[in-house]
Amino acid sequence: MTRPDLNLLVTLDVLLAEGSVARAARRLRLSPSAMSRALARLREATGDPLLVRAGRGLVPTPRALELRTLTGPIVEAAEACLRPAESLDLKTLARTFTLRNREGFVENFGAGLIARVEREAPGVRLRFVQKLDRESSPLREGTVDLETAVVGDMTGPELRAQALFHDRFVAVVRPGHPLTSGEVTPARYAEGHHIHVSRRGNDVGPIDTALQALGLSRKITASVGSFSEALALVRATDLVASVPERYTGSLRENLVTFPLPVALPEITISLLWHPRLDADPAHRWLRGCVREVCAV
DNA sequence: CCACCTCGACCAAAATCCAA
DNA sequence: TTGGATTTTGGTCGAGGTGG
Structure with a gap:
């Protein structure tokens, strides 16, 4: 019984992460050919084809998908074992x-x-x-x-993943905007003309869903891809933007911020x-x- | 045609074996 | 113990197959 070649574990990890012989080879600075041979050795060792041809590329077998979550931590732990115990010196860390x-x-x-x-x-x-x-x-x-x-x-x-902070959506308008005086009811909020922020170009978000539950809908006049664009427009128009409060802290300087009149789940x-x-x-x-x- | 994977032939270095 | 022969390992090169 010969001991399995643990070097192959590193290769397997990269191979599964990349899902391609050519890309894995580039990452490990090998020729595609050498990587293909390493894959052949892995197939021999695991008794599973691991990656099978599908059109031009390769797709993982169920066994490969199963292994994919295992190899990463193992490789990381192995490398940590072999690394000299380094003490972190922040003063000289480059x-x-x-x-x-x-x-x-x-x-x-x-x-x-x-x-x-x-x-x-x-x-x-x-x-x-x-x-x-x-x-x-x-x-x-x-x-x-x-x-x-x-x-x-x-x-x-x-x-x-580790939670950093919680945030909630707030509404933002320019100073002097009609919504800055009096109580902001869901109906008054919905009446305003809104800027929608979406990176993927979705038309509706959780705010619209919440309004809908109250039998209301808002008019979206403009849609932009970023919070800063939305807030720049808020400064120059009567539009209402709804943005995460903490995430846009300093971007909302000299603007009027108030809580949304509808309940939305917090985001983390x-x-x-x-x-x-x-x-x-x-x-x-x-x-x-x-x-x-x-x-x- | 191009991108990609695989394979056979071949090679260099390292590991192993073995007789002296 | 040692030095040379042999095997193993893991790479390159070049060719060939395949699918978009």
Whole structure:
């Protein structure tokens, strides 16, 4: 009984994550041919085809899907065993972290986060990138280190998530807007002309559903893709925008904010990362920074 | 035609074996 | 114990098949 080749575990992990011999080969800096042979060895070892041809690419077998959630933590744990015990020295840590957030995050929390990082780890650079979709592949591939999101069905099951803060939707209008005087009833709110914020171009959201339950509907005059666009329009028009309160904190300066007259469930903004970085001391430190900055 | 996967032939390095 | 022969391992190269 020969011992199984544990090196294959790393290959398997990448192969399953990529779902393609060619891409896995690029990632491990091997030729596609060498990767194909590694896959052949894996098939031999596991007794399962793992990835089978489907058209131009490959699709995972049920066994492969089952293994996919197992290999990541195993590889991570194995690498942690072999790494020399490093103590994190923030003063000399030189590293760039990529954070992927929906617009509004940088405007709101960026300054605090940068100040905090600068103070504790002057050699660390933060790179903020826009989050235009809910794909979790950048985290998996390692092009993004940390992400904030509302955890939903689209979130990859293999990601780690931790709640950052709760938020609720509020309505925003310009100063002097008719809705700034008197009580805002659901009917008065619905009468206004609204800006709808949606990245995917959906026409209706939870607000419309809540209004509908009261027999009301609102008129959506404009639809935009981001909170900052919506709020810029609010400044210049009589339109009403409904945005998450904490997420848009500083963006709403000099505007009038009031609670929505309908009840909506709270949303939870979470921090997402890949299990691979779970034990990384520097990454753990950064997660702590983000948590603290967002908790204020 | 292009992108992708697989295979045979071949090669270098490492591991193993074995006689002296 | 050691030095050389042999086997194993894991890679490249190039060719070939397949499907969009």
